[in-house]
Amino acid sequence: MNGMRLRGLIRKEFLQIVRDPSAIAIAVALPIFLLLLFGYGVSLNARRVPLALVAPYSPQAQELLGGFDRSPYFVPHRYATMAAAKSALGRRRVDGIVWLRSDFGRRMLAQGNAGIGVFVNGVDANNAGLLEAYIRGVWLGWLSRQAQDQGSTLSVPVTVEQRIWFNAALRSRNYLVPGLIAIIMTLIGALLTAQVVSREWERGTMEALMATPVSMGDILLSKLIPYFVLGMAGMALSVVMAVWLFAVPLRGSLLVLFSASGLFMLVALGMGLLISTVAKNQFISATIAIVATFLPAFILSGFIFDLNSMPVPIRLLTHIVAARYFVAILQTVFGAGDVWPVVLANAAALCAMAAFFLGLTWRLSRKRLD
Amino acid sequence: MGPRIRALVIKEFLALLRDKVARMTLIVPPLLQLIIFGYAATFNIRDIPYAVYNQDGGAASHELLARFQGSPVFLQRAVLTAERQIAPVIDDKRVLLVIHIGPQFSRDLLAHRPARVQVIIDGRNSNTAALAGNYVNQVVQAFDTEWAAAHGWQVPPAQLVVRSWFNPDLLSRWFIVPGIVGLLTLVVTLLTTGLSVARERESGTFDQLLVTPLASVEILIGKSIPGFVIGLIEATAILAAAVFWFDVPFTGSLWALYLGVFVFLLSGIGIGLMISSISVTQQQGTLGVFLFMVPAVILSGFATPIANMPLAVQYLTYLDPLRYFLVILRGTFLQGDGASVLGSQYAGLAALALASMTLAAWLFRHRMA
Incomplete structure (x- = not known):
């Protein structure tokens, strides 16, 4: 790996992003739009x-x-x-x-x-x-x-005195909005990178890149770094909106929040890069992206449906859904604070997944060089 | 159907199904997802992990706690011996709630004085917390009724007799599985039609298509029919799985349901073709399908009720075909509805279908150049 070559590649990637603003739109405008729509639209508090x-x-x-x-x-x-x-x-x-x-x-x-x-x-x-x-x-x-x-008090033998911690008013937004951030970042990570490798192959520029002295690792890193920066910008925007617009209390520290987000961004981008590297045809890559990202993040992550209530085989299956770990971290860091046992266990899982996706992508793209 | 359209339809089917992987992606994931999501997506909570902190050694507290141990809803994870142990077990998510019984509990009850039980619930997921709180109340109320009768307490002058119609055991699976039918039908329809025009544009065959004697309406019809047929077959398969695999009762009219499937597919195809006509590349088509589908699912009432949304967002949901189809699905499955009750839902879908098809044809003609 060579610092100057990598810098050159990253510059090229940034230029591509700036010239075709659709990536910036995906990373910045999309989270705003989705969070507005869902933050107001998704509520389990029945009224009237x-x-x-x-x-x-x-x-x-x-x-x-x-x-x-x-x-x-x-x-x-x-x-x-x-x-x-x-x-x-x-x-x-x-x-x-x-x-x-x-x-x-x-x-x-x-x-x-x-x-x-x-x-x-x-x-x-x-x-x-x-x-x-x-x-x-x-x-x-x-x-x-x-x-x-009648001058008496209602007397029942036992009354329940309920204390709800972290969210006394049972405001569903307080846990749905952090969960939505995880879903939105899953979508954005996949959308940003799902096509960037296959695009080079399709346009024939991958061969041109390969003729240069850069290594495959350089190429993948140069794809990863700019989109990571973009994704984190989207993430920061989402957090700002959650706290200021939707008044969701943030009880944990920003440091933990952004470290976990960075880890998750690596997983999401890695997943997108993997899809992009494997899929040969864009119809299939679109189907995989929808099947593998949005719907599992929505249903199997604990965002809205309680993980403990699922049957055991399904509960085991949820362990391969990256959003599950991020949702747990977000709900805890927003709702309860930096609870280390929860944060560390889930962060470790995210680390493992990031290593798996990026490693697999690296291996598979090396094979293609032969 | 004229021979020209027939030829185009055959070509479209071939384009969609020729590739083995593409064939598999259309068939396997929807059925797999129905099975997985059908089991996963439930609001019925069970095995709620809880801890007990009992400062009272009396028989009454043991009797109350035995009811929690005997309930399939609750699962005892820990017994605490000091107040300071409560916060860690909740913070770390080891238990969802702690039942705290004070030292006076049995003495108060035996002396005919009202006693209190403190329940501390993890509110991070407020819906689960509310449901768990309701279950705790139910267990305690059952205890109260029995205790009141056995020890001569005064009973309240009027009792609630609650019954739930259409879904007596309040199984949320009966609500969610018909919803998944709608969700997956929408995904399949959008994917088959949303990329179809862009695919021709990208591979350069679009110009060839234009110089054939086919009129643009004929081209659009030819592109709609495969999506319609595939959507219809998949919807039928998923419906059958909902009834025979998940045992969701189907109580209404099959005709009313299929009338709904018919107009829903038309509106889905119309929207897919619209996306397809706007997009120049398949990447844009994918993005368009995503951008329509995600809000369409979340705002459809699939998981969270439309009635809870702010008014402006509620108006927006009128543009969502899934919204109407979910009412038709749940109505015909659970409420025994016939076509006459669902008139406004059909009307909404038909209006969407007509508008999106017209717009798709217009866009198609104006982006041909």
Whole structure:
């Protein structure tokens, strides 16, 4: 490896980037665009859920229904009959129904065991579970108000006092935005480098390069360094947006964050370079890039679906998804701080993957020289 | 179909399927992904790792903890003996939650005084934290009901009776797997059509195509049909796998579903051809497919509900064909929907199909030079 030759190659690569600004657009404009879109678009916090209320008038019922009116989680709609409410649920106008029978008030006063019928649309199971919990919250609030009115307190044997660490308000953005950064950087790394080697082959300039005294290692390094710089610029932009625009707390240190990002960038670029070196035809390389980067990073990284809940074979499979380690580091560094056991274990995995992808690319491209 | 279009269709099929690797990339990854993602993509959490810090030696606390040990949702990982041990086990992600029972627990309960259980949850993934919190509440409520009945506590005057329709056990797989059908159908359709014009441009055969007697509309039709046929076959295979492999119940009308598949494929092809007509090289085509597909997946309601998005983004999702198709898929699978309930979804897809096809034809003609 020769410093001057490498410098020359890097200069050439930078010139190519500057002349064809699409790479700069991918590294800088794309993260801004995607993070804006997804940062605002992706949320698991349900608010203002349309809810059908079917209840004949009684003072007790009015109390309970008032709880739904005041709750920020619901937009109540009154329906006169259960049939009308059911049809609204089937047509996705409302997500749930709260149903009080006509004898609700009487039964409550007489026997003290009136039933409140709750029906939720279970199609979106996650949302249905959250909806049920919100309805339970309104019900509990109503019960304790009722008890207060009678001069006593609501007495249940055991109450749960929940303390949520790191994210007391359960703001889903606080963990989704760091995860999105990992997905976006995966995409950008692959998009930036997926075509840079095959392009030289296609245009026939690879042979010209090979006729010069530069080594294959020089060529690969010269492809890596400029795109690494670009990718890190995109990464820095994403972090700035996460902290300033989306108000995600950053509890860890910038040093850890950027060291981990640098490692991950190496993996992502290595993956792109590998695809670019192996794929002979651009249709196949496009398919591989989508199959191997975006969808696994989205589904198998722990970005949104909990890794512990997956069946064991799938859980083992997630270990070959680089984004998984980066998502774990990002969620911890943003949410909790520099927790060394988490950071070091995942960083070690990223190191191994970077070495694997870059080493394999280097070997494969050497073979081609023969 | 005229003989000219037929010849073009045959040529397009050959171009797509002649290469063995290309054939494999169209067939194997979608089915593999359905299987992997179908198992992986779930919001139902199980085996929640937890630790216990019990300062109370009484029978009541053991009874409560036994309910957690017996639940398939929870998995006990550690027993703590001091308060300062709580922070490290949560920070290092060894457990998701710690159940802390104070020294007064059994005494309070036996004296008919309300007792408290403190639960500390790792909130780094707020959705998992919320779900785990709900499960803890359910276990404690079941304990409460039994304890209240056995020890003569007053019961609340009105009880909630919760039932969930269309998906009684709230299995998120029933929600996600039909979604994956839509996702993969979109990917296949976009890939087959998105690069097709650019491929001709790059290899120089585009000019040859133009000097044939084919009209530009005929060329576009010839390029659409293979994508449509391949998309239809793949969609059918993936649908069959969803029903027979993943046991997702199909309760609605098959006609309503296939009407949806038909218009969805048309709109996907229209968008693919649009991307294809704009791009000069296959690299640009790839980038275009990526740039459309990623937001189309994330904003479709596949994993996170559209209703949670800000209003401006919600309007944007009307341009996303996957959004309508997911409603059709989930409606026909789970809600037993027929075509009449889904009218507005078909209309949205048809409008997108018409607009994108028209635009593709216009772009095709204007970028010919």
